[in-house]
Amino acid sequence: QVHLVESGGGLVQAGGSLRLSCRASGSIVSINAMGWYRQAPGKQRELVGLRTGDGFTNYADSVRGRFTVSVDNAQNTVDLQMTTLKPEDTGVYYCYVDVERRHGEFYTEDESWGQGTQVTVSS
Numbered sequence: 001q002v003h004l005v006e007s008g009g010g011l012v013q014a015g016g017s018l019r020l021s022c023r024a025s026g027s028i029v030s031i032n033a034m035g036w037y038r039q040a041p042g043k044q045r046e047l048v049g050l051r052t053g054d055g056f057t058n059y060a061d062s063v064r065g066r067f068t069v070s071v072d073n074a075q076n077t078v079d080l081q082m083t084t085l086k087p088e089d090t091g092v093y094y095c096y097v098d099v100e101r102r103h104g105e106f107y108t109e110d111e112s113w114g115q116g117t118q119v120t121v122s123s
Helices: none
Strands: 003-008 010-013 018-025 028-039 046-052 057-059 067-072 077-082 091-103 106-113 117-122
Touching (some): 003 091, 003 117, 018 091, 046 067, 046 077, 057 067
Parallel strands (some): 010 117
Antiparallel strands (some): 003 018, 028 091, 067 077, 091 106, 091 117
């Protein structure tokens, strides 16, 4: 299975910045997609930013221009740099990966979610 370790997050005042990091491990051969989702209290999980294998990053309209997803394919890491944070950015942020893994002579496509990290933006 794919193992994800998230770091970063915390409490910040509105207008501030935070950086989240996520490292994936587990016989990974290639990355199909890596990115971040978030879930606010009482709401469904939503896309924040997702980098696909073609190098394109899709951002939610609410974060475009403020958040940046960066992927290091050699290290299997994905970071989320968040700037000009707003109270409505508060929530649990989840790392997401879609990777190709090798099992001896066989390959599988696997998806995995991180454990989630809390981001709280005070007004």
